[in-house]
Amino acid sequence: MTGQTLYDKIWSAHLVKQRDDGTSLIYIDRHLIHEVTSPQAFEGLRLADRKPWRADANLAVPDHNIPTTSEERKLGLDGIKDPVSKIQVKTLGDNCRENSILELEMNDLRQGIVHVVGPEQGATLPGMTIVCGDSHTSTHGALGALAHGIGTSEVEHVLATQCLMQKKMKNMLVRIDGSLNIGVTAKDVVLAVIGKIGTAGGTGYTIEFAGSVIRELSVEGRMTVCNMAIEAGARAGLIAVDEKTLRYIEGRPFAPTGELWTEAAKAWKTLVSDEDAEFDEVVVLDGSEIEPQVTWGTSPEMVLPVSGSIPDPALESDPTKQGNIEQALDYMGLEGGTAIKDIKLDCIFIGSCTNSRIEDLREAAQIVADKKVADSVETAMVVPGSGLVKKQAEAEGLDLIFKRAGLEWREPGCSMCLAMNADQLGEGKHCASTSNRNFEGRQGFGGRTHLVSPGMAAAAAIYGRFVDVRKL
Amino acid sequence: MRKFVVEEGLVMPLDRANVDTDFIIPKQFLKSIKRSGFGVNLFDEHRYLDKGEPDADNTNRPINGDFVLNQPRYQGSKILLARDNFGCGSSREHAPWALDDYGFRAILAPSFADIFFNNCFKNGLLPIVLDKEIIHELFSQVEETPGFSVSIDLPNQKISMPDQSEVYFDVDQFRKNCLINGLDDIGLTLKDASDILDFERRWKDCSPWYFQLSGNKNN
Ligand code: SF4
Numbered sequence: 001m002t003g004q005t006l007y008d009k010i011w012s013a014h015l016v017k018q019r020d021d022g023t024s025l026i027y028i029d030r031h032l033i034h035e036v037t038s039p040q041a042f043e044g045l046r047l048a049d050r051k052p053w054r055a056d057a058n059l060a061v062p063d064h065n066i067p068t069t070s071e072e073r074k075l076g077l078d079g080i081k082d083p084v085s086k087i088q089v090k091t092l093g094d095n096c097r098e099n100s101i102l103e104l105e106m107n108d109l110r111q112g113i114v115h116v117v118g119p120e121q122g123a124t125l126p127g128m129t130i131v132c133g134d135s136h137t138s139t140h141g142a143l144g145a146l147a148h149g150i151g152t153s154e155v156e157h158v159l160a161t162q163c164l165m166q167k168k169m170k171n172m173l174v175r176i177d178g179s180l181n182i183g184v185t186a187k188d189v190v191l192a193v194i195g196k197i198g199t200a201g202g203t204g205y206t207i208e209f210a211g212s213v214i215r216e217l218s219v220e221g222r223m224t225v226c227n228m229a230i231e232a233g234a235r236a237g238l239i240a241v242d243e244k245t246l247r248y249i250e251g252r253p254f255a256p257t258g259e260l261w262t263e264a265a266k267a268w269k270t271l272v273s274d275e276d277a278e279f280d281e282v283v284v285l286d287g288s289e290i291e292p293q294v295t296w297g298t299s300p301e302m303v304l305p306v307s308g309s310i311p312d313p314a315l316e317s318d319p320t321k322q323g324n325i326e327q328a329l330d331y332m333g334l335e336g337g338t339a340i341k342d343i344k345l346d347c348i349f350i351g352s353c354t355n356s357r358i359e360d361l362r363e364a365a366q367i368v369a370d371k372k373v374a375d376s377v378e379t380a381m382v383v384p385g386s387g388l389v390k391k392q393a394e395a396e397g398l399d400l401i402f403k404r405a406g407l408e409w410r411e412p413g414c415s416m417c418l419a420m421n422a423d424q425l426g427e428g429k430h431c432a433s434t435s436n437r438n439f440e441g442r443q444g445f446g447g448r449t450h451l452v453s454p455g456m457a458a459a460a461a462i463y464g465r466f467v468d469v470r471k472l
Numbered sequence: 473m474r475k476f477v478v479e480e481g482l483v484m485p486l487d488r489a490n491v492d493t494d495f496i497i498p499k500q501f502l503k504s505i506k507r508s509g510f511g512v513n514l515f516d517e518h519r520y521l522d523k524g525e526p527d528a529d530n531t532n533r534p535i536n537g538d539f540v541l542n543q544p545r546y547q548g549s550k551i552l553l554a555r556d557n558f559g560c561g562s563s564r565e566h567a568p569w570a571l572d573d574y575g576f577r578a579i580l581a582p583s584f585a586d587i588f589f590n591n592c593f594k595n596g597l598l599p600i601v602l603d604k605e606i607i608h609e610l611f612s613q614v615e616e617t618p619g620f621s622v623s624i625d626l627p628n629q630k631i632s633m634p635d636q637s638e639v640y641f642d643v644d645q646f647r648k649n650c651l652i653n654g655l656d657d658i659g660l661t662l663k664d665a666s667d668i669l670d671f672e673r674r675w676k677d678c679s680p681w682y683f684q685l686s687g688n689k690n691n
Contacts, residue, residue: 016671017664021646025664027671029682037564039505048658053668056685065503084503084526091505102685128682135563135587149587151565152507153594153657161661163668167644199490200557203586233560235586256681264681299490320555324489420499439494439561445523 003274005171006238007206010146010271014129016163026166029128030145031158033060033101034114035092036420037133041156042095052099053162059123060096060103062089063113064420068383068410076107085421099159112386112412115139115353119223120386122252126241126268131158136353136436138229142222143249144241144271146206149230172205172234173279176213178287183470185363186221187355187434187453189213189285190228191293195303197283202234205281208273209239213287219248220357227354228436231300240272292469294340295438295451297328302438304340306456306468312336331440332448333428341466343450344376347431348407348461349443350454351383352417355434358392360454364434365398367458367472373406374464381408381423383415407461419444432460474596475654479577480623481550484540485614491554492561493588497570501526510566511573515541545618553610554581558599559588568595578624580631582607593647594657598626600641626652 004012016025038060045051052058065085072079080086089106096103104110110121115136118124126144131137133155140147154164174193194201207229214222222239229237239245246265249255256264291305302325304310313329313336316322329336334343350356350364361384373380382402384390390412393399399409416423417435425431425447434457435442438449452460455469494517501513503526516524519541521534535542552571558581559567568591571579578598592599602610613633614620623632626648631639650657661668676683 014675017667019646021649022644023646025661025667027668027675030685036502040507040565043505043507050658054672056683059685082503088503088505123685125682127679133563135561149563151563151568151587151591151594153565153591157658157661160658161665161668162672163661165646165657165661199560200583200585203557203583233557233585254685256684260681264679267679299492320489327488418499420502437492437494437561439492441498441517442494445498445517 002278003276005273005277005279006144006208006240006271007146007169007171008277010127010129011168013127023165023167025163026129027163028131028158029057030123030130031058032114032118032130032132032137033058033092033155034064034132034134035062035088036064037152038095038155039088039091040152041133041159042099044156045159050160052101052159055100057162058101058159059118060092060101061111061114061117062092062106064414064418065089066106066413067421068413068415068423070411073107073411081422109387109391112389113353113356113414115227116357116385116389119143120252120388122249122255125249125255126245126271131164135230136227138235138237139223139227139353141226141229141237142219142239143245144239144268146236146238148235169206169235170204170280172202172207172281172283174207174209174283174285175211176209176285176287177211178213179216180213180287180290181470183455184290184292185453185455186217186224188290188293189287190225191295191300191303191451192285192290194228194232194300195293196285197232199231199299199301200233202229202232205234206236206238207232207234209237214239215242218359219244220359223357224354228300231436241268292453292456294456294466295449296332296334296340296343297325298331298438298440299328300436300438300451302328303451306340306466308340310334310336310338310340343430344465345432345460346378346429347425348377348380348457349416349431349433349435350381350457351385351415352435353385354436355454356383356385356389358389360434361389361393361398362396364454364458365401367455367469368405368407368462369401371405371462373461376464377461378429380406380461381410381416383410384412386412416443418442425449432457432466473650473654473656476577476596476598476626476651478623478625479550480621481577482546482548482619482621483551483553483610483614484546484549485553485611486540487555487611489555490557490560493559493564493567494561496559496567497564498524500524502564502566507569508573510570511575514570514574515539548575550575550577551622551624552576552579553607553614554579555607556581556583558584560585563587565591565595568592568597572597580607580610593651596651596654598624598651600624600631602639602641606639
């Protein structure tokens with residue numbers, strides 16, 4: 001028998017039943033819930049007179065809709081000006097109370113973006129199956145958990161049955177060898193991967209990220225990588241468990257303690273792909289060749305090294321690709337051939353489940369320390385991923401560094417990553433953003449997003465255009 | 473769930489790769505706690521010239537006449553013809569809800585994003601993967617032939633074209649069965665409740681650390 005991949009192992013451990021038609025019933029250990037994709041699922045449960053199968057498998061937190069200024073946050077629900085958003089956040093609370101589900105409410109210190117909160121609380125553990133009505137659930141794979149996004153019907157299905165009907169994915173290995181140059185981060189790695197395999201490259205696969213670069217990354221950096229697996233088309237990203245993983249988890253509020261910890265840690269150490277495991281697809285990158293990355297278009301695969309120039313559609317021979325480039329440039333208000341370094345920025349957004357953890361904030365703070373945001377930049381904000389990240393950053397004085405440089409320091413939430421709350425990018429404005437999607441209108445109607453690492457965003461804040469963070 | 477057996481209808485081409493879920497239904501409409509009423513905001517940022525708001529009146533908004541959905545020849549379309557990686561981006565089920573609410577019943581594309589593909593089946597919408605060449609050919613035929621309609625026969629897994637030619641397609645047998653019979657997934661799974669309970673007992677015995685969130689401990 002050939003060896004098993006990490007994905008194979010977690011999958012088979014959770015297989016409740018295999019049906020003749022090839023579908024499998026998979027047990028779900030953890031279900032994370034937020035306010036946007038859950039109301040219709042709870043409503044469905046109610047209408048069918050069903051109760052959650054196991055209330056304590058669920059953890060809820062509002063994050064998408066909530067305001068991020070401290071004045072508004074102080075007011076609690078009343079601080080949410082948009083009445084539709086307010087109902088949604090209130091409905092989450094009502095549903096959780098009615099179904100005895102633990103919710104970290106808006107002003108709980110532990111509240112934050114659902115994918116930051118899960119690992120931070122130890123609610124995400126290696127070897128688990130984790131789902132959430134949110135595509136960036138892939139983030140949790142960084143801890144060796146099989147985690148992916150689901151739609152609202154499946155949210156209801158998991159609530160009612162603690163299971164999902166699934167088909168097994170194929171295995172892809174993305175190996176990043178060598179080591180990264182200084183100033184190149186996890187975000188650049190994953191953008192480079194997407195640039196290489198495309199936004200549909202991982203469709204139908206679970207991607208395991210491996211290689212010396214991944215091993216050298218911190219657990220937080222690994223989360224950044226797995227977070228964007230979905231942007232490469234893969235519902236789930238995975239990283240093998242190692243000592244770093246265990247050190248990260250030990251002592252977290254919901255992690256096991258004492259003897260249970262010892263036993264769990266022992267079991268988790270087996271959560272690696274066997275040496276003779278076979279992958280359906282293998283992609284290899286050389287870490288030392290990766291430069292800081294910047295997206296120029298309206299899809300994460302439209303990405304280039306900071307030293308590059310935007311493609312000229314006239315030079316593209318494939319008519320479909322040419323059309324895509326033209327459409328993207330038209331929306332972005334950019335011209336083919338322009339150097340990335342000549343793109344001017346109106347807005348800087350440091351936050352989102354991709355890059356809002358403490359290490360991301362340290363990386364950005366280091367760049368802006370004792371400097372000033374360029375006059376041409378209209379808005380620059382830092383939105384920590386959770387109340388605990390915020391507290392830690394303030395203990396380290398990062399908030400003061402940001403404020404002195406002229407960046408706003410906000411309360412935790414999704415904020416301008418998708419602009420469902422009041423934090424919106426203006427029409428036609430260019431934003432250097434540490435988030436994960438540069439789709440049309442993602443950060444605000446007509447807004448133009450450039451995805452970058454926290455260091456690159458911070459540097460862009462100071463210069464008002466993109467600069468190579470390695471040269472600072 | 474509504475059944476899908478045989479559906480016939482006008483085909484609307486959306487000639488663009490990587491149509492993402494923000495394109496299908498912009499995020500401001502995700503604030504709703506309802507499942508219906510998203511059809512008027514399908515492709516909102518492309519079909520109107522201004523920014524749409526949830527729960528607002530859409531009747532007097534300026535229309536983008538160039539956008540395919542607004543062209544007279546495609547009014548009443550039931551089948552959407554699309555390009556690669558349709559439905560990429562977020563997991564929002566509001567995307568299939570909006571397509572369904574507008575009146576689409578099936579989508580033909582060379583490839584779909586996984587989560588979106590899955591979400592379609594849960595809502596009685598049929599996503600069909602066809603060869604790139606066939607899709608390409610369909611785009612030109614639809615362009616050239618006003619009123620181009622096809623008939624999709626799910627039990628026999630075939631599409632009948634206006635010229636009487638037929639194209640066969642693959643579909644997962646479990647999903648096909650659910651669609652044809654309008655079966656509710658949850659009800660089906662709950663038939664296996666005893667298997668789930670058995671599994672859960674065994675799993676809790678060997679991995680008790682996954683079963684302890686109820687403590688609600690504070691930091
Ligand atoms: S931060 Fe952005 S990507 Fe992450 S969960 Fe929130 S909206 Fe989604």
